[in-house]
Amino acid sequence: MKHLKQIRVIAFGLVLALCLVPLMAQSAQAWEPKKPVTVVIPYARGGADVIGRFIQSVVGKYDLCPQPLVVINKEGGSGSVGMKYLIDRKGDGHYFMVSLSSAITTPLTTNINFSWRDCTPLCRAALDRHALCISSKKYPDVYSLDQFVKLAKEMSAKGTPLQMGGTGSKQEDEIVTIMLEKATGIDLRYIPMTSGGDVAKNLVGGHIDATVNNPSEFLGYVLSGDVRLIVAFDKQRVPGYINVPTMPELGYPDATYQMLRGLFMPPDVDPEAVQYMTELIKKVIETQDWKDFLARIMLDGSEPIYGAEFGKWLEEYDAMHAKYLKEGGLIQ
Amino acid sequence: MLDILSGLSLGIEVTFSTSNLLIGFLGVVLGMLFGLLPGLGPLNGVAILLPITFVLPPESSMIFIAAIYYAGTAGGAITSITLNIPGTPMAAATCMDGHPMAQKGKGALAIFTAANSSLIGGTLACIGFVFLAPPLAKYALMFGPPEFFALMVAAFACFGGLAGKSVTKTIIMTIFGLLLACVGMDVMTGNARLCFGYMGLFNGVTFLTAVVGMFGIGEVLTTIEKGIKAKIIHPKVTWKDYVESLRLIYKHKILVISDTILGFLVGVLPGAGATPASFMAYGFSKSMSKDPKEWGKGHAPGVMATESSNHAASTGAFVPMVTLGIPGSPLAAIVLGGMLIWGLVPGPRLFIEQPRFVWGLIVAGFVVNILAYIFEVSLVPLLMKVLKTPFTVLTPLIVIFCLITGYVQNFGMMEVVQTLIFGVLGYFCKKTDYPVSPLILAIVLGPMTEWTFRQSLLQGGGSPMIFVTHPISFVLLLVSVVLYGIPITRGILDRRREKREAA
Structure with a gap:
C-alpha cells in the first residue's frame, strides 16, 4: 500500500511537470509551430486541393518548417464548412486555409453568419484567369x-x-x-x-x-x-x-475577372504566428518549384500580396462580386 | 491493331523495369494497408501520397497510384466481408452477401470469391481498355444530363429486384433515402436545404457514414441483443476453399462476365463511378437469377456480382481520364491534378503525345491487378484469425472502426454523430424488417439523379420532352420500364403458383 501511495505522488508530479512544459516553451521568444501545421482545404479531394498539397510538398522538400504540414479536406456547403472549421480554430496559429473565390461568394449568397472577414487574411498566393x-x-x-x-x-x-x-x-x-x-x-x-x-x-x-x-x-x-x-x-x-x-x-474595360487562390488563418491569431506563416509562405513562393508549378497550371502568381494589403484588396474584390450578383438578380 | 501491339510492347518495357516493378509492389502493399485500415480507403491513400510522386517520373508515379488504388479496392472488400464495414464506398454492396457468408463460417470462401471475381473483372476491363478505348471515349461523350438521368432511373430499376418482402417498405426506404440525399448545399441554387440552420449538415449526408452506421453498428447492436448463442465455427483455411471459389465462379461464369461488362460500361461514363455500378450489377443479377430469395443471405454470386463489376468499373473510369482528360471519378480528379504537376497536359492528345505514360498505365493495370490478387489471397489465413477473435473483443473494435470511418469522411464530429444515428436507425430497420439497401442506394444515386433531372429541364426550357427526344435516354427509360416489370410479373406469377399449389 505504501508503494502505491509513492507511485501516486510520483505520477502526480510527472503529470504536473508535463503540464508545465508547454508553458515554459511559450516563454521562449519568437513564435514557432509546436505541433503539425494543418492546411485546411474547404473542397473535395482533387482539383482545388492540388495547390495546398503542393505547398506541403515544397515545405517538406526544403525543410522550411520544423513541424510537418498536414493537409485535410473539409468539404461541403460551397466552401463554408471548411471556413467555419477555420474560424472555430480561433487563436490557433497552427492552421491556414487555401481558398478559392468561394470565401467571398458563399457568404454573399447564402445566409451563413460568417465570412472571410472573420478570418485573418494571410496571402493572395495567385490569381486564376477566366x-x-x-x-x-x-x-x-x-x-x-x-x-x-x-x-x-x-x-x-x-x-x-x-x-x-x-x-x-x-x-x-x-x-x-x-x-x-x-x-x-x-x-x-x-x-x-x-x-x-x-x-x-x-x-x-x-x-x-x-x-x-x-x-x-x-x-x-x-x-x-x-x-x-x-x-x-x-x-x-x-x-x-x-x-x-x-x-x-x-472595348469592354470592366469585364475582367480573376479568381482568388488565397490563404487565410483563423481569427485572433498571435501576430507573431501570422508573421511566421507569412515568412514561411514567402519562402515557398520564392522557390523555383512554385514558379514552375504556377506556370504549368497557368496561374498568375506575379504579384503575391500579404496581410493587411491582401485584406484591403479583398474588400474591393468583395464589392465587385456583390455588384455583379445584384445586377444578375442573384441577391437583393 | 499494329499500333496496339507496339503500344503494349512499350507499356511492357515501361512497367517491367526493375524500379517501376518495385514501385508497383510498394504501391500494392501500401494500398492494401489503406484498404484494410478502416476509414482510410484508397482514395485518401492516393491523396496523401500524391506529393511523394512529384519527384518521380510521371509513368512511375502513375504506376504507384494505380497500385495503391487497385490494391486498396481489393482491401476494401475484405473489411466488408470480415467486419461488415466497407473500406471503400465501392465495396459497400459486397457487404450484402459477403458478410453473411462470413457469419456462416464461409469467410475464406467469400474472400477467395471476391479476389477471383475482382481479378477477372479487372483483367477483362483492362483488355477492354486496350482494344476499345477510342470507341469507348466516343460512347462516354454521348451522355449528357438527360442520358445520365435515364441511366439513373435504370439503376433504380435494376434495384427493383432488391425489394424486400414488402414492396411498401422498400418504397418507403427509397423515398427516405432520397430525402436524406437532399440534405446539404443545393448545387443548382447554391442554397442550403434541410439543414435547419445547422452548419454541421451543410455537407449533407455522407454515403459511407450511412453505410458503416447501418451495416456496421446496426449489425453489432442486433448481435448484442441476440446474444452469442450460436458460436460460429470457422474451419481452417484450406486450398479446398480456393478451389471451391473457382468452381462456383465457373458455374456462374455468365453472371461474372455480364456484370463485368455492365460495370465497365457504367464505369466508363464520367461521373457515374464504381459504387453505383456494383449496386446495379447486384440488383440486375438478382433479378435475373433463378433463386432471388437466396441473395442477401450469404450467396456467393452476390459477391461475384459486386466485386467483378466494381473492379471493371474502376478500371473503366481510367478510360475517359486517359482518352479525354475528363475526371470521371474522384480518383481521376486527383490524378489529373497530379498530371499537371508532373508536367503532362491531360486531354485527348495524351495518347499520342505521352505514349509511355498511357501504355505504362495500361500494362501496369494488368500487373498490379495480379500483384494485388496474390497479396490478397496469401493474406487470407491471417485475415481468418480476425474472424476467430472473441466477440467481446471484436465488437468494441468494430464500433471504434466505424466511428473512425465516419470521422475521416470530412474530419469532423458531425460525421461521427451521423454514423451513430445511422447505427441506431439500422438496428430498428432490421428489427422491423425494413430493407436497408434501398436507402443506401438512394443516397448513392439520389444527388446525381436530381442534378441531371434539373439540368435537363433547364436545358429543355422546362419541358420534360427532352428525355424522349434524346434517343439514348429514350431507350434507357424503356429498358427501365421493362426492368421494373420483371419483379412485378415475377411476384404475380409466384402468387398464382402459390394459389394453385394451395388449391
Whole structure:
C-alpha cells in the first residue's frame, strides 16, 4: 500500500511537470509551430486541393518548417464548412486555409453568419484567369466575340438561348457569365454543373454550347480542337493563349475577372504566428518549384500580396462580386 | 491493331523495369494497408501520397497510384466481408452477401470469391481498355444530363429486384433515402436545404457514414441483443476453399462476365463511378437469377456480382481520364491534378503525345491487378484469425472502426454523430424488417439523379420532352420500364403458383 501511495505522488508530479512544459516553451521568444501545421482545404479531394498539397510538398522538400504540414479536406456547403472549421480554430496559429473565390461568394449568397472577414487574411498566393470557351465541334465557324454575340442573339430570338455550363450556382462561373451578358447585351442560359469535370464532359460532348472557365483546365481540348477560346476576361493576354484577345482590348474595360487562390488563418491569431506563416509562405513562393508549378497550371502568381494589403484588396474584390450578383438578380 | 501491339510492347518495357516493378509492389502493399485500415480507403491513400510522386517520373508515379488504388479496392472488400464495414464506398454492396457468408463460417470462401471475381473483372476491363478505348471515349461523350438521368432511373430499376418482402417498405426506404440525399448545399441554387440552420449538415449526408452506421453498428447492436448463442465455427483455411471459389465462379461464369461488362460500361461514363455500378450489377443479377430469395443471405454470386463489376468499373473510369482528360471519378480528379504537376497536359492528345505514360498505365493495370490478387489471397489465413477473435473483443473494435470511418469522411464530429444515428436507425430497420439497401442506394444515386433531372429541364426550357427526344435516354427509360416489370410479373406469377399449389 505504501508503494502505491509513492507511485501516486510520483505520477502526480510527472503529470504536473508535463503540464508545465508547454508553458515554459511559450516563454521562449519568437513564435514557432509546436505541433503539425494543418492546411485546411474547404473542397473535395482533387482539383482545388492540388495547390495546398503542393505547398506541403515544397515545405517538406526544403525543410522550411520544423513541424510537418498536414493537409485535410473539409468539404461541403460551397466552401463554408471548411471556413467555419477555420474560424472555430480561433487563436490557433497552427492552421491556414487555401481558398478559392468561394470565401467571398458563399457568404454573399447564402445566409451563413460568417465570412472571410472573420478570418485573418494571410496571402493572395495567385490569381486564376477566366476565358470564354466554345464547343468548336458544334460551332466550327465561331472564332470571335462578335460572331459569338451574333450567334447568341440568333439563338435567343429562336427561343433557345445558348447554353452556358459552369461550376455551381451564384459562384464565379455564373458571375462571369452575367458579366458577359451585361457587357455585350446578350441573353444566355446558365446551367449549373457539379464540378469542372462535369462542365468539361458536357462541353466536349456537345451537350452544352459554351462555358467560362480557367484556361488551364481546357488546354488539352484546345490542342485537340474540341474547344476554342474566344476571349479572356483579363487585363493581359493569357500566356499559352497569346492569340486570344482580352475583353478590355475589345472595348469592354470592366469585364475582367480573376479568381482568388488565397490563404487565410483563423481569427485572433498571435501576430507573431501570422508573421511566421507569412515568412514561411514567402519562402515557398520564392522557390523555383512554385514558379514552375504556377506556370504549368497557368496561374498568375506575379504579384503575391500579404496581410493587411491582401485584406484591403479583398474588400474591393468583395464589392465587385456583390455588384455583379445584384445586377444578375442573384441577391437583393 | 499494329499500333496496339507496339503500344503494349512499350507499356511492357515501361512497367517491367526493375524500379517501376518495385514501385508497383510498394504501391500494392501500401494500398492494401489503406484498404484494410478502416476509414482510410484508397482514395485518401492516393491523396496523401500524391506529393511523394512529384519527384518521380510521371509513368512511375502513375504506376504507384494505380497500385495503391487497385490494391486498396481489393482491401476494401475484405473489411466488408470480415467486419461488415466497407473500406471503400465501392465495396459497400459486397457487404450484402459477403458478410453473411462470413457469419456462416464461409469467410475464406467469400474472400477467395471476391479476389477471383475482382481479378477477372479487372483483367477483362483492362483488355477492354486496350482494344476499345477510342470507341469507348466516343460512347462516354454521348451522355449528357438527360442520358445520365435515364441511366439513373435504370439503376433504380435494376434495384427493383432488391425489394424486400414488402414492396411498401422498400418504397418507403427509397423515398427516405432520397430525402436524406437532399440534405446539404443545393448545387443548382447554391442554397442550403434541410439543414435547419445547422452548419454541421451543410455537407449533407455522407454515403459511407450511412453505410458503416447501418451495416456496421446496426449489425453489432442486433448481435448484442441476440446474444452469442450460436458460436460460429470457422474451419481452417484450406486450398479446398480456393478451389471451391473457382468452381462456383465457373458455374456462374455468365453472371461474372455480364456484370463485368455492365460495370465497365457504367464505369466508363464520367461521373457515374464504381459504387453505383456494383449496386446495379447486384440488383440486375438478382433479378435475373433463378433463386432471388437466396441473395442477401450469404450467396456467393452476390459477391461475384459486386466485386467483378466494381473492379471493371474502376478500371473503366481510367478510360475517359486517359482518352479525354475528363475526371470521371474522384480518383481521376486527383490524378489529373497530379498530371499537371508532373508536367503532362491531360486531354485527348495524351495518347499520342505521352505514349509511355498511357501504355505504362495500361500494362501496369494488368500487373498490379495480379500483384494485388496474390497479396490478397496469401493474406487470407491471417485475415481468418480476425474472424476467430472473441466477440467481446471484436465488437468494441468494430464500433471504434466505424466511428473512425465516419470521422475521416470530412474530419469532423458531425460525421461521427451521423454514423451513430445511422447505427441506431439500422438496428430498428432490421428489427422491423425494413430493407436497408434501398436507402443506401438512394443516397448513392439520389444527388446525381436530381442534378441531371434539373439540368435537363433547364436545358429543355422546362419541358420534360427532352428525355424522349434524346434517343439514348429514350431507350434507357424503356429498358427501365421493362426492368421494373420483371419483379412485378415475377411476384404475380409466384402468387398464382402459390394459389394453385394451395388449391
